[in-house]
Amino acid sequence: MLRLLHRAWWLAVLSVVPALFILVGSVQYAPEAALDRRGVRETVTITADSAAGTASKNHRFTLVGPGGELDETLEYRGSNPGYRVGDRIEILRDPEGAVPLEDAVDVDPESRLGGLVTGVAAWTGMTLLAGWRGHVRRRENRRAWSGTI
Structure with missing residues (x-):
């Protein structure tokens, strides 16, 4: 979407990394937090x-x-x-049986939450950067068009 809106390949490629942090963090945080809390x-x-x-x-x-x-x-x-x-x-x-059992060494909800927060922060920063870049490009295009008339 960033590629189409702002013609910036570098933004689109960079957005893959925080997207993976968000995906992994959101999918794995809830079960690990449940196991950590009530396991x-x-x-x-x-x-x-x-x-x-x-x-x-x-x-x-x-x-x-x-x-x-x-x-x-x-x-x-x-x-x-x-x-x-x-x-x-x-x-x-899990005594309730809602979450499958895991090796206790592999359960680390704090790192999953950290990855999720990092991904959301990075995506927010990239969105602001893309919005600012689009604003600057539109302003430059308006100036270019107003000077030719």
Whole structure:
């Protein structure tokens, strides 16, 4: 949109970075904040990996806690999860079941909020810059047209 309105490729390219900060921050902040606020910490042992020995990039780890096997599984999408069967990890689990459980090390809502605020601030600054640039260009065009008549 910035490219079309102000014919400025550099503004359009630069706007991608804060857009990613806003996207990632807004999508990941709410679940992590919920886990941080009301999550229950448990130390669990990984007993099985559904993708072990296959070329699959979707791992589902079966977890056993102090009270037995959990109803939920820890999911990882990627080729190298960093978890192995037999590892003991600390997880955060939502007692209401609204948010999937996560490794406690990965839950950091403050950094997600920081990214979201940074993205919004950068986009606001770029919008003001684009508006000022458009105002200056229109004013220059009016002067150019008034001098030729």
